Amino acid sequence: MSSNPESWERFDRRERLIRFFMLFAGLVIIVAAWRAMEVNYGYAITAPVELADLFSRMYPPDVGYSTTITGALLETLNISILGTALAILMAIPVAFLGASNTTPNKATYLFGKFIISFTRSVNVIIWALIFVVVFGPGALAGVLAIAVRSIGFTAKLIAEAIEEIDKGSVEAVTAVGASQLDVLIYGIVPQIKPAFISVTTLRWDINVRASTIIGFVGAGGIGVPLQTEINYFNWEAVLTILIAILGLVLVSEAVSAYLRKKVM
Amino acid sequence: MLEVTELEKTYDTGDRALKSVSFEVSGNEIVAIIGPSGAGKSTLIRSINRLTEPTGGSITLDGKELTDLGQSELRNARRDMGMIFQEFNLVERLTVMENILSGRLGYLSTWDAFRRNFPPEDISRAREILSRVNLDGVENNRADELSGGQRQRVGIARAVIQRPKILLADEPTSALDPETSREVMNLLTDIAHEDDIPVIINIHEVDLAIEHADRIIGLSNGEVVFNGSADKLDEEARDEIYRGGESLEQKQMASSEAETNISDAVVERGD
Amino acid sequence: MAAEPGSTANGSWERPTAFYSKNVKYGIYALILLFFAYSFWNLRMSPARFIQGLGAGVELISSMLPPAYTPTQRELLIQGIIESIVMAIVATVIGIIISIPVAVMASDNLVPGPIYYIGRSIVATTRSLHELIVAIVMVKAVGFGPLAGVLALAFKTIGFFAKLLAEEIEDIDHGQMEAVTAVGGNSIQRYLYGVLPQVMPRIVGLSIYRLDINLRHSTVVGIVGAGGIGITLLNSFDKYDYQFSMAIISVIVVIVMIGEGISAVARRRIQ
Secondary structure, three states, X not given: OOOOOOOOOOOOHHHHHHHHHHHHHHHHHHHHHHHXXXXXXXXXXXXXXXXXXXXXXXXXXXHHHHHHHHHHHHHHHHXXXXXXXXXXXXXXXXXXXXXXXXXXXXXXXXXHHHHHHHHXXXXXXXXXXXXXXXXXXXXXXXXXXXXXXXHHHHHHHHHHHHHOOXXXXXXXXXXXXXXXXXXXXXXXXXXXXXXXXXXXXXXXXXXXXXXXXXXXXXXXXXXXXXXXXXXXXXXXXXXXXHHHHHHHHHHHHHHHHHHHHHHO | OEEEEEEEEEOOOOOEEEEEEEEEEOOOOEEEEEOOOOOOHHHHHHHHOOOXXXXXXXXXXXXXXXXXXXXHHHHHHHOOEEEEOOOOOOOOOOEHHHHHHHHHHHHOOHHHHHHOXXXXXXXXXXXXXHHHOOOOOOOOOEHHHOOHHHHHHHHHHHHHOOOOOEEEEEOOOOOOOHHHHHHHHHHHHHHHHXXXXXXXXXXXXXXXXXXXXXXXXXXXXXXXXXXXXXXXXXXXXXXXHHHOOOOHHHHHHHOHHHHHHHHHHHHHOOO | OOOOOOOOOOOOOOOOOOOOOHHHHHHHHHHHHHHHHHHHHHOOOOHHHHHHHHHHHHHHHHHXXXXXXXXXXXXXXXXXXXXXXXXXXXXXXXXXXXHHHHHHHXXXXXXXXXXXXXXXXXXXXXXXXXXXXXXXXXHHHHOOOHHHHHHHHHHHHHHHHHHHHHHHHHOOOHHHHHHHHHOOOOHHHHHHHHHHHHHHHHHXXXXXXXXXXXXXXXXXXXXXXXXXXXXXXXXXXXXXXXXXXXXXXXXXXXXXXXXXXXXXXXXXXXX
């Protein structure tokens, strides 16, 4: 206890030591991390100049090029929508397995949880690499990569919605003599429908972004021409593509937000 | 006629909730089941349509044994029993009309249920019942837009459209204010008389029970300790039901711990 | 209620729809179906190729198992993972340092209109482009290697961090800021004593969260040449060395899960 009435400190000695130590440890980690990167300072210092140079070469965007990418842009949109739809189809059974109140037993519950966390932990681009090996380059690999990657996210949120349903109304529908399927249709589905729609639109929004890059490994969409133009240093075309992507992402974000608001 | 004979229920936890409960209900009788919390009122009423599976004894509805029915026969039997719940248990996001029509699901194919394709006579009957429970014009509102009293009336309508042989009401008034509670009880009484079916009601409020019921069954600790007409429910019978036979004065002297129990029981009887 | 009142015919009832009428609803459903049919057709996938693909899938899985690596590959794996972790840390720190002023700019309660719009557009742009797109551009600007990855991840961090921090700043209690002004504090003191203490827990929580996200991304930006384990993974696929690919993927999954676990625990302890 400090008894000097003229001094005041926010933390006592021990707390201050701990705080100091943690701050110090954090700094050490950051410095060590920076050193471990073995940054070539020559590059690092010129990075802003290089970036500025790059953008000056990009400007103005090649407006004429925009007509040649409409196909790829549409394909991107298609991949995102089909991928999301397929993901939902696969996620529904997984969600019922991964929800504690609908899963048949402990083993199926763990299986559901495993699928949810496994599909989530592997990045979409890695899934794309795998599916390109399996189905060859093209949009199909992209759709499957998006779909598999999305299972975990969608199934997890739908499972949470299933766990939160009001058991009373399910019971009431059972009590009138309805079959189990009727109970599902009448008692459970209406309760999870809003969550279902908002999860779908939210994931679709994320998937539009993901669909723009899976082309880097050959899985279709706008990523394919983007990579080609970058490799040919065709910078004005690159800027056109980037603007197109920006537009697509912003529009899909707005659409997705509008749909979510509508079901609430 | 519903006959319950030596009904037993022991939960997995080992709690023996019902101990050889027997009674009969017939005609268009209003039977109130009263008793303190944990006496087994809810278990009893839920055992009748097997939302809770009884562990022994027999239940017959119009001579048909219910306890040994298989899944699909049980569904058919449930169509004949309308159930009304404490928390209304409506499907909140569906319209009032859909909630009422859900009472007919037992008669509908799954495909028709999916398309909400109910026969015209069900729909016109739903409209009739809707005005009978004083809810004209709200059929297209979602259930979660209604007040508590309105929701309970939708719950009653859902049970009535089943054309049940008996109504089971599990604490139908506990979530409602006194005024609305009385309205709901009046509605249930009217239905019993107009449709000529018996109604079994679990209820906390003894005054409401005496006011509306023809007969009262007192349940204490899983056993029937009173079964008689409402006017026979004297002070002694109440003591039997709520204090296990001890009178108020005896209990008050027992201990301070018991005192809290008494005040609980008094609160529970409802003011 | 733009739909027909429904009560015209007593025996029919139509569920009110979110669309204007039943026809519009079915029209929209038909359009959606048509779109899916078109998209599916657009994939130009023959059934034969799909079946062939399933065979190839089984083959791939069997050639991936068990995951394995040679001693040289083990070195590559360890180096790559360390590089990814290091990139994640540095990118998070740089990203946050830039994000904080951007967040202030993007809070409508602290800055005048024009600056607010500049802040908002920085946030929107940095959020919209996928990290791999930013990475591929950075690789062209500063060359292959972790520096490009760090710049890309730091860029993405701004959009995330500044957006969420700005939302927090917009919710702060203005009284505390005014109090500092009232005692004669200048604007720097106003931020330090009036704003910072209120948003500090959020800054720490978001930093840990973003570190977790950057760790995930730093394992893949290598696929476009921006450093980390990603390039090793891509090479293993190019060399058909699928056992090594599997080893890398497994390590990535484990690292990501550990990161997620630590981040979740740390965030819970802060709150």
